[in-house]
Amino acid sequence: MKVLLTLLLTSILLVTTGCQETSEEVDSNELKIVTSLSIIADMTEEIAGDKAEVNYIVPLGEEPEEYEPTPSDFQEISDADVFFINGYNIEAWLEQVTENVTDVDVIPIAEEGPKIPLEGTDDIPDPHLWLNPLHVRDYYVDKIVTTLKELDSENSEYYQEKADEYIEELEELDKYIEEETNKIPEDNRLIITSEHAFKYYGDRYGFDTNGIWELNAHEEGTPQQIANIIDLVNESEVPAVFAESTVDPRYMENISDETGVELAKEVYTDAIGDEETNADSYINMMKESTKVIVENLK
Known part of the structure; x- marks a missing residue:
């Protein structure tokens, strides 16, 4: 009986340990994504679903152009698998980050889109591309889902399905805005x-x-x-x-x-x-x- 009890306890211990290791492995495999703006974080969460932890740098209510990164921001970016930014120079503080963080891919997700220049300039683009939902569909979503597939190829199908669902929502949003603004x-x-x-x-x-x-x-x-x-x-x-x-x-x-x-x-x-x-x-x-x-x- 003592031998059987010992074997039983040993088996339980091995099973429990195995479960803990599996849980830790799953957690460690979860993508860690940092974005510059809360807007980009929300888009990323829609596509990444439960396969990633997503955080953003510029706090709600603060200006992205004038934000000053903190030491904890540098650490959070350093710990990430990827750092999504908008680009078009809205992250005026980005140089501070790239000087202090060198081992994380920094991915601009808007810069392949169309450019409406700032008034008084010929070639400096306005960065607020996201205020057109179809630009979000064509450029932001495409860059995000492509990057997630590269980082986590095993879940490529999942990311694409989430992206397709989000694209439908963006197209519905575009129709809503068009219908509403036509009242003006x-x-x-x-x-x-x-x-x-x-x-x-x-x-x-x-x-x-x-x-x-x-x-x-x-x-x-x-x-x-x-x-x-x-x-x-x-x-x-x-x-x-x-x-x-x-x-x-x-x-x-x-x-x-x-x-x-x-x-x-x-x-x-x-x-x-x-x-x-x-x-x-x-x-x-x-x-x-x-x-x-x-x-x-x-």
């Missing part, structure tokens, strides 16, 4: 924000767009810039102007005060919202911004 009369189809971020959105859905400055990295808000926007608002008689969730609203409050035009609820450009908002994913942030634009311009 031609004379009101002007989106004015502090950062001139809606170029790709305007190009897709038929809006003129403008801003006090071109990029938040160039943020100035000079008297001349503000005067130019005040003149534009008065001349166009647009019914509302918009502040962004990641930008100090006082600039647009000044425009509103000087023109008597309503300052609408904030729109989302550089980050998704937190769980308490209606903008806690890329698709939801696009729907929420469109809802605000339509309600205030139609």
Whole structure:
């Protein structure tokens, strides 16, 4: 009986140990992905599903162009299998990362897309490509799913299925935005924000767009810039102007005060919202911004 009991306990121990090793192996095989922006993290999570741990660097509500990486950011990127960035120079702090982290692939996921230049330049592209969902479908999703397949070929079929599902959602989002924005009369189809971020959105859905400055990295808000926007608002008689969730609203409050035009609820450009908002994913942030634009311009 003692011998049998010993053998039984030994067997249980071996089985338990084997289970623990299997569990640890699964955990260690899970991809670790870091992205620069919360928007890209959300897209990546949609495609990676439960096969990866995804984190992002720039906190919600902060400007990606002006962010200063912390030592913990460098460590998190160093521990990752891949670091997804947008590109087009929106990550102005990227050089600090590449100087300190050398063993992680840095993948720009937008830079093969179309380029609408910043106003006043011929070849410097606006980075906000994601504000057109079809660009997300054609460039962001393609780059993400291709990279995941290369990193984890055993789950290629899974990633492709998730990507195909997400593409359907993006196409539905595009139709939704088109239908909603068609409610806005031609004379009101002007989106004015502090950062001139809606170029790709305007190009897709038929809006003129403008801003006090071109990029938040160039943020100035000079008297001349503000005067130019005040003149534009008065001349166009647009019914509302918009502040962004990641930008100090006082600039647009000044425009509103000087023109008597309503300052609408904030729109989302550089980050998704937190769980308490209606903008806690890329698709939801696009729907929420469109809802605000339509309600205030139609």
